[in-house]
Amino acid sequence: MPAHAPVPDVSAGSALTTGSAVTTGSGASAPARPGGGDPLGRERAHLAASRSALRAMREDVQSLDIKDVTANWVNAAVLQAQIEQRIEALADLAHTPLFFGRLDYLPTTQEGRRPAPEAHERTLYIGRRHVHDAQGDPMVIDWRAPVSQPFYRASRKDPQDVGLRRRFGYTGGDLTAYEDEHLTDPSEAEQTSKLLQAEIERPRVGPMRDIVATIQPEQDEIVRSGLSGTVCVQGGPGTGKTAVGLHRVAYLLYAHRERLARTGTLVIGPNRSFLHYIEQVLPALGELEVKQSTVDDLVAQVDVRGEDCAAAAVVKGDARMAEVLRRAVRAHVTMPTEPVVVVRGSRRWRVPAYELEEIVRELLDRDIRYGAGREALPQRIAHTVLVRMEQAGEAPDDRVQDSVARNTAVKAAVKAIWPPVDPAKLVLRLLSDAEFLAAHADGILTSEEQSTILFGKPPRSAKSAKWSLADAVLIDEAADLVQRTQSLGHVVLDEAQDLSPMQYRAVGRRCSTGSATVLGDLAQGTTPWATGSWAEALSHLGKPDAAVEELTAGFRVPREVIAYASRLLPHMSPGLAAVSSVRETPGSLSVRAVREVADLDADVVAACTQALEKEGSIGLIAADSRVPALAAALTGAGLPHLSPGEETTAESRLTLVPASLAKGLEYDHVVLEEPATIVASEPDLRTGLRRLYVALTRAVSGLTVLHAKALPPELG
Structure with a gap:
């Protein structure tokens, strides 16, 4: 089974x-x-x-x-x-x-x-x-x-x-x-198609299924859009945006197989559990070579062992940090004060300091990658020496130029003028040395913002530093300033609304010469740096001319459930269109008040027991702080339960889900405990309402809401 x-x-x-x-x-x-x-x-x-x-x-x-x-x-x-x-x-x-x-x-x-x-x-x-x-x-x-x-x-x-x-x-x-x-x-x-209705309501069994048999015309237009253009899909819960993105990859591989075989394709998801759930869709469509990754895995050049406070993460994720890093990298270039003297046989060839400075300034003005400039500098110096040789009547060739470029004096000059830069060490210095940070963040970050991102206790080395996820993105940016990141032919970016501007830049580097499919829902942005508009996000991605498409027809979440959750939209994402579900499922929504807080655990256990009498998967979603108590209550009642990402079985179909991890998952039946606590657990009201909106829209067949506290007034 x-x-x-x-x-x-x-x-x-x-x-x-x-x-x-x-x-x-x-x-x-x-x-x-x-x-x-x-x-x-x-x-x-x-x-x-x-x-x-x-x-x-x-x-x-x-x-x-x-x-x-x-x-x-x-x-x-x-x-x-x-x-x-x-x-x-x-x-x-x-x-x-x-x-x-x-x-x-x-x-x-x-x-x-x-x-x-x-x-x-x-x-x-x-x-x-x-x-x-x-x-x-x-x-x-x-x-x-x-x-x-x-x-x-x-x-x-x-x-x-x-x-x-x-x-x-x-x-x-x-x-x-x-x-x-x-x-x-x-x-x-x-x-209305009875086969479609049956397919949607079929219990959640195994990994995600493809929707190739039931793609709608508006979805098909997105799926078959050309490879040259980037497409951004705004879609509420249950509109099929993830499936549309995956099917677009399959279509592009069919229509442009030779080109994408050379340049590569990549699907980026919010976490590894999400990628595990979608990993069978493309193989079922005959596509076996598409790689999958998270943003964190893309930028994993250092071990991440630390965690930022929200304020520090917001500043580190701000696009302004890109300019701070650019200044810091270019600051390593020092203008020459001494000439370069190349000795070949009995002849000495001298390149004065002012000519060296002209070469360096020309390379800087071209704004090429730091590493490319460092590779070009010895060749430019060697070319200047070859001009001297030709003026003296010699006839040097390319082999002579390469030899001069490897000359000890030239190599020493390059090391002094344009020294190598290690991206991790550069970021470590920025986050450890207040004076160095102030020099390169002047006019970009306020003094308070600079203080926020500095290490409390500077690490002794890059290896010993407790890097955070935001730090890893900064190191990836610095690495690209030194050496260009390889670009793929097409990238699919899912749950994009939760990315910071610097994370968008990291993804954009991976498709700088290719195209992208960006998928997300602004109403589900729950990070402190969540995307405010797709125009802003696409600009950070490097795709400002991308077409933005909106999917508003929902097929997964019952009409009664999505209508209830949509009451939150005017308070957290004003102006965003609500999803209009095509599924009317009477009895799919139940909101019940519990008389005493002490009775809440018992009522939650009873609701889960009742849900287990039905077919399909069950998700118990609660505020993160309530998970240990609920786990103990379930264990005491003899109800085996799993954590998000674990495969369910016929004997264990119940998953206990912290609200912070509910995004991207779906269950046949959802028991949602104490909405007010979910909202209050977030740093601000809007983020709390968005977290609740995500939790309310995980159900495919039925949603039971239990509460002892008053419901958030935004629910009506």
Whole structure:
């Protein structure tokens, strides 16, 4: 039996369809067009044939003999690795359906008149990967192919030559249902898709699922947007923004595979637990090479063993620190006061100090990386010496210039003028030496801000320093000032609203010559440095011209729950549109007052026990300070429970979640304890309300709120 587990805050599916025929189980169904007889049986037969064809495709690759194909062992190893990757990509995953939809196209008539709805010219099956038969004819079309786009975009107003769109439902890997929509039949009434509703409400089992079968038109536009442009997606809880970002990666790898194979792709999440939950989405779509990371892992050049207070973290994360670091790095350059004398044989070649200064100032004016300038300086000095040689009648070549650049006198001059800089030691000096910091933060940071970020007790060395996460970002910035950070082809940045300006800069360096997909919700920003606007964030990222798209249709959180949580929006994020959920689930919200504070633990245990009688995962969310007491109460009641990130099992489906770690997770049923305490645990009211908003929107099927204190007045 598969384990039940919370998965990230993403929509399990997102579409509204109309159904004229739904068949389930053994195949009994209402009449469906086109054809008659046993449509479900025919679809099952096509599924079986497609699986057989996929196995044949895999066997063809496995049978390849490359023994005498390549010229050397290096090429052979590379080719073998590519073959093994192809074999893995062609694996038939038992619980991942090969196709999820079908398009029946209308024939084209010479008269231009619409044919009868029953007439169909060709049929295409849309799935997660391409499958062809022995003759090379397609049996399943990859969802990313241009010909598959009408499955997501066609409508009654614009059918795009599609007469029938069929959606399939699966139980495990077995095809058990289908649902038809006749786009050109005016007599067919529009209805909500029952298959979609069932998919969304299916209990949270295992890691995050893809939404490839239920992508909505507005989501599809984002998914298929071009590689050259950066896209920022603002989306409230349950709008599917994370899934949209992952599916965009899969689409870009399909459309620009050769380019991205060279430059690379990266998915950045808020924490490793989140990345663990989403790690199966891209492999299920046939993409195996996309790397994942957190921002903290990206900048991990030192061991992080310390923690900043909120005030220090805010200053260190401020974009102004970039200029402080730039000044500090460039301050290592010293103008020459002595000439350089190069001895070659019996000749001495002299470069006076004023010429050296001209070279140094020219390099500084070009504003190139510090390391690049240090590498260019000896070559520029050597070039000046070569000019002297040519003027004296000699004919030196490039080998002579390289030799002069390695001359002892030149190397000594470079070390004195443009010494090497260690990024960690530079940041250590800035945060330890008040005079050094004041010299380079003058006019940028106030004296109070400078005092805030200084070490209380200066460390003896960079290795012994108790670096914080914000310090690691500063070191990464300094490292980029010395040597350019390698850029990737595309980066997906999720939960971006919680990044500091300096963290945005760290991510932006990783896609300076590529593009990005930025995902987040301003209403869920809970850090002291949370993003105020996407325009500001994108500017720090280095992508000020990025398109900002907003997703407002929710599919995961029930309408009653999201409406209750949205009461907080005017008080924490005024002007931000509330999510409009398509799911109306009566009874999904319960708010109960407990008479005595002493009874709260017992009522929470009772609510969890009641939730465990239902199917699916249960999350008990409370203020961080309440977690030890609740853990003891659950243990005393004999209720096993887990911590966030641990895999749930059939025997242990309850997770005790500190409110600070709830972001990005979702559970079938949520028990939320004492909203007022969650709000009061944060340093200010707005951050507290945002933390509560996140906690309230983790439920997929039902939310129970228990409180002994008065509810925050912002809840109404």
